[in-house]
Structure formats: structure tokens, C-alpha cells
Amino acid sequence: MTNDEISAGINAAWQAMSGLEVIAVILALAYLLLAMKERIECWYAALASTLIYTYLFWDVNLLMESALQIYYLAMAVYGWWQWRNMQQQDNSAHIQTWSLKQHSMAIGSVAILALCSGYLLSENTSAAWPYIDSFTTWGAVVTTYMVTRKVLENWLYWIVVDGVSIFLYIDRELYLTAILFVLYVVIVICGFFQWLPRYRQQQALTQANV
Template sequence: MFDQQIISAIASAAAAMSLWEVAAVILALAYLVLAMQEKISCWYAAFGSTLIYTFLFWDVSLLMESALQVFYLVMAVYGWWQWQHRNENGETLEINVWPLRTHLLVLAGVGILTLGFGYLLQSTTDAALPYLDSFTTWGAVVTTYMVTRKVLENWIYWLVIDAVSIYLYLDRELYLTALLFVFYVVLVVFGFIRWHASYRQGQAVPA
């Protein structure tokens, strides 16, 4: 019975949603699938999806999420450049890992920024769910940079951020976007497995 209610709610939302949200969702899925395969074309899909979401999130008062999309636009260009750029040895960027100390510093920084901006939004704006909005925003800022640098652990970060985002979007009645993030949670697991295998293969190749 409960499952049927969820399906009915999603169907109703799908009927009422804009074609812009449909386009953003399709492009966002294309980005993730292409990124899993390390295809540089993923950044074109990311740019298109991000441009649409910039306006969609502003329209539903997710102010930090809307601001995040501007950062995503810049990162889409930066990621495209990083993935196609070759170093002095003619080599493209390879999958790599960050040391534990770097992760601890990043997590501390995201925590401080979440509390600070969450309080600021709660005190000075009518932003919805300000602390969750801030957490997903600043977490995504760091994690998107990790993707541009092909840092393996980005998939673990995305798993947490996407799971929290599902609740955030359900609360704002962006049902199709919430459903997209359910797919994300599943796909990031496969993304991690694929990148991890590629990383191990690269480590096994003699220098």
C-alpha cells in the first residue's frame, strides 16, 4: 500500500513537472554514466544539466543549491580541461587517491562551513532546510573538485551527499530529481567499483 502511494506521488509529480526538469535529469544521468567510463564528454552533459538546475533550484528557494550550480558550471569547464590536458610527459590524468590526513581536513572544513552557512541562511533568508542545504552544497563543492582531479574516493563522498539530497528534494517536491538521486546512490557504487579496478590496474603496471 505504501509503495503504491509512493508510485502515485511520483506519477503525479511527473505529470506536473516541467520539461526543463526532465531535460536536466536526462543530462545529469548522462553525466554520471559517462563519468563512470571516464569519458570526457561527461562534462558537456554536466554543463547543460547544471545550467538548467541553476534556475530550477532558485525557483523552489534552495538558495545554496542554486548557487552551487554556478560553481558546477565553472567545474564542468575545468574538469573538461583537466581530463583532456596532457602533462610534460604526454600523459593524461590518471585515477589517484588522497591520504587520510587530507580527508580529515576536508571533512572538518565541510562541517565548519555547513554550520556557519546553515546558521547564516536560517537567520537572514527564507531558505528551506538551511543546514541540509549547506551540507550538500559544500560537500558537493569538494567532491566535484575531486572528480575533476579523478580522486577515487569521490564516489564515497557522493554516496553520502546523494542520500541526504534525496530527502532534501522530496521536501521541496522535486520528485523526479529525488528519483534521479536514488539512481545516483546505486550508480555511484558501480562507479567506485569501476574506478577502483582501473586504479588497481594502473598501480599494477610497472613504471
């Protein structure tokens, strides 16, 4: 594929974007930036963005993607509730890490679910890259939960999930979305390095008070 064809694809995608899609993208970026700063307002942005995407995906008959947004809606409400409780307990640092066992369970669950749903998609549908698509979907499900619990490593998981998603979107000639996910990867890397010193400070304070 030539550079001219890629450029034409990006221009066509940009022109095809609706006003609602633009708002949804802006809100999705706002969610990431606010989450990076541990601002509870990130969940308001996530809720609004997800509501718009639920409608947009349903409108173009991407039913599974639309159904996934329902999970994101629930996680936006749960994340807001969880973070608010942390604030009320005056536990502003409250960033946690998972043990190797927890990470093994999370990664193993994603792998098993991706293999199962990938097989079902490959046998019963004409889905493109069913196993990879399943991996990014289940990876996003687990990682979104990690964000609600303020698990430090969520940012590292997002690097992998979003990075693989870039490949999928380029393969499907969704170049504008691919560019958006490149930006996501940059933001989540920044998010990890913003949360890491806060977590270390929290640990230092905890040890000092022991």
C-alpha cells in the same frame, strides 16, 4: 504518510516536470555514466545540464540553488580542461587517491562551512533543515572538485551526499527527485567499483616500471 499519498505526490511531480527539466535530468544521468567510464564527454553533459538547471532554479526563485549552478558550470569547464590535459600527456589511467590528511581537511572544511552557513540560514531565513541542506551543498562542492581531479574516493563521498539528499527531498515531498537520487546512489556505487580496478592496475604498472 500513506503509500497512496506518496504515489499521488510522485504523479503530481511527474506531471509538473517541464520538457527542459526532463532534458536536464537525462543529461545529469549521462554525465554520471560517462564519468564512470572516464569519458571526457561527461563534462559536455554536465555543462548542458547545469545551464538548464541554472535557468530552472532561477525561474522558481531558488536563488541559492541557481547560484550553486554557477560553481558547477565553472567546474564543468575546469574538469574538461583538466581531463583533456591528462589525455594529452598520455596518462589515461591517472586516477589518484587522497591521503588521510587530505580527506581530513576536506571533511573538516565541509563540516565547518556547513555549521557556519547552517547557523546563518537558521537565524536569518525559514530554510528547512538548514544544517543538513548546508552539508549536502558544501559536500557537493568539494566532491565535484574531486571528480575534476579524478580522485577515486569521490564516489564514496557522493554516496553520502546523495544519500542524505534523498532524505531532504522526501521530507520536502519531492518524491521524483528523491527517486532520481536513489538512482544516483546506485550509479556512484558502480562508478567506484569501475574505477577501483583501474586504479589498482595503474599502481601495478607503476610499481613494475620502478
